[in-house]
Amino acid sequence: MSNGVLHWFRYASPQSFYPLAGRLLPWFALLAALSGAAGLWIAFFVAPTDAQQGESYRIIFVHVPVSWMSMFLYLVMAGWAGLGLAFNTRLSAMMAHAIAPTGAMFAFLSLWTGALWGRPTWGAYWVWDARLTSELVLFFLYLGYMALHAAIDEPRRGDRAAAVLALVGAINVPIIYFSVQWWNTLHQGASVSLTRAPSMAATMLAGMLIMAFAFWMYSIAAALARVRAIMLEREAHMQWTQELQETAS
Amino acid sequence: MRRRSEPLFTLGFFVVVASLFPLGLGPEPELLRRIAPGVLWVAALLASMLALGRLFGADYEDGTLEQLALAPAPLVLAVGAKIVAHWLVSGLPLVLVSPLLALQYGLPGDVIAHLMLSLLIGTPVLSLIGAIAAALTIGVRGAGVLVALLALPLYVPTLVFGAGAVDARLAGLSAAPNLALLGACLALAVLFAPLATAAAIRISLE
Numbered sequence: 223m224s225n226g227v228l229h230w231f232r233y234a235s236p237q238s239f240y241p242l243a244g245r246l247l248p249w250f251a252l253l254a255a256l257s258g259a260a261g262l263w264i265a266f267f268v269a270p271t272d273a274q275q276g277e278s279y280r281i282i283f284v285h286v287p288v289s290w291m292s293m294f295l296y297l298v299m300a301g302w303a304g305l306g307l308a309f310n311t312r313l314s315a316m317m318a319h320a321i322a323p324t325g326a327m328f329a330f331l332s333l334w335t336g337a338l339w340g341r342p343t344w345g346a347y348w349v350w351d352a353r354l355t356s357e358l359v360l361f362f363l364y365l366g367y368m369a370l371h372a373a374i375d376e377p378r379r380g381d382r383a384a385a386v387l388a389l390v391g392a393i394n395v396p397i398i399y400f401s402v403q404w405w406n407t408l409h410q411g412a413s414v415s416l417t418r419a420p421s422m423a424a425t426m427l428a429g430m431l432i433m434a435f436a437f438w439m440y441s442i443a444a445a446l447a448r449v450r451a452i453m454l455e456r457e458a459h460m461q462w463t464q465e466l467q468e469t470a471s
Numbered sequence: 472m473r474r475r476s477e478p479l480f481t482l483g484f485f486v487v488v489a490s491l492f493p494l495g496l497g498p499e500p501e502l503l504r505r506i507a508p509g510v511l512w513v514a515a516l517l518a519s520m521l522a523l524g525r526l527f528g529a530d531y532e533d534g535t536l537e538q539l540a541l542a543p544a545p546l547v548l549a550v551g552a553k554i555v556a557h558w559l560v561s562g563l564p565l566v567l568v569s570p571l572l573a574l575q576y577g578l579p580g581d582v583i584a585h586l587m588l589s590l591l592i593g594t595p596v597l598s599l600i601g602a603i604a605a606a607l608t609i610g611v612r613g614a615g616v617l618v619a620l621l622a623l624p625l626y627v628p629t630l631v632f633g634a635g636a637v638d639a640r641l642a643g644l645s646a647a648p649n650l651a652l653l654g655a656c657l658a659l660a661v662l663f664a665p666l667a668t669a670a671a672i673r674i675s676l677e
Contacts, residue, residue, distance in 0.1 A: 401628035
């Protein structure tokens with residue numbers, strides 16, 4: 223048992239995680255590229271044309287997975303931030319810091335693709351609807367997290383302050399979501415729900431799930447690449463970084 | 472608070488911002504009455520946000536905050552007391568002066584009462600949530616703008632429920648659901664915000 227515990231914590235130090243992340247990175251990137259290609263192929267060539275919305279609905283294959291990922295990544299980021307705060311591990315805070323830009327990008331993409339989809343179907347790029355507004359607030363939360371981290375010179379203090387903000391934000395996300403939902407709603411109900419049968423063709427659902435998988439793999443690959451850069455930057459003075467091949471020059 | 476006039480700045484800002492909207496939108500009474508709940512709430516929110524810089528800034532610079540953190544009494548209590556004091560000088564005056572502005576916007580009497588009630592429940596939430604943002608940005612360059620970026624998204628539910636309560640009353644509906652939700656926000660904020668603020672202060676003082 224004690225061996226198992228030791229084994230887990232081995233990768234909690236940047237020194238041993240750095241090569242592991244480097245080995246895993248290409249595989250996640252490859253999975254992201256393959257499943258992304260498969261998902262887009264289903265999206266453009268296999269999925270049937272929608273009876274009401276015509277071809278314009280096809281953006282759903284990007285829009286919905288991107289929105290899922292933006293919300294999910296915030297929770298993942300807050301989780302890493304909480305771990306870093308509780309156990310004072312360097313790597314957890316670095317992971318939270320590495321995930322934030324990807325999450326912000328997904329939140330922005332969700333708003334952007336939503337606007338492109340809203341124009342032909344609702345007749346407007348933007349409406350003050352509950353989901354749009356809460357996605358916008360989520361985007362602001364990401365920006366606030368990154369801005370706070372960037373404003374504090376000392377990285378360790380920045381990690382901990384941003385972690386508190388991420389946790390406060392995570393408590394607030396559901397409250398914001400419901401407050402805005404009661405305020406106004408025009409957006410269609412959730413297209414995919416666990417409690418009832420999906421209201422769409424099976425191929426469409428498959429395409430969306432494959433795209434979600436692709437974005438998930440992309441997020442992991444991007445976070446790993448970024449966390450490697452953060453590790454090198456912060457630990458540049460340590461011996462292990464100076465012994466690496468890529469810094470040898 | 473270092474100057475007696477400081478609470479007046481917040482109050483003055485609130486009054487001036489609320490007075491600018493009719494100048495920008497035109498004086499039609501019907502329009503003004505309809506936008507009054509939202510405008511007054513947003514003005515109160517911005518005024519209370521502007522006051523956040525004073526919450527810990529001066530105490531951090533002269534070392535009082537460090538002494539508070541080292542004191543035998545729990546930091547959470549000291550933080551709670553500071554937030555209450557901050558609300559008394561920056562939140563309560565807004566509540567007291569709001570009927571005057573509501574009259575300018577032509578709101579009827581019972582709606583004004585609900586506006587005061589919603590501000591009375593809502594402005595402490597703003598102070599509590601704002602304290603977290605203020606504590607996180609202690610000693611950071613450009614803290615003023617950063618506080619706005621951190622606090623405003625977290626203010627959204629308070630604004631929605633607060634302005635919603637007044638709006639509902641204006642439309643002849645019951646304001647009770649929104650006020651109850653606002654009260655729930657207050658209960659949650661009283662429970663968590665001092666803890667988060669104290670943790671943020673300890674991080675900032677490291």
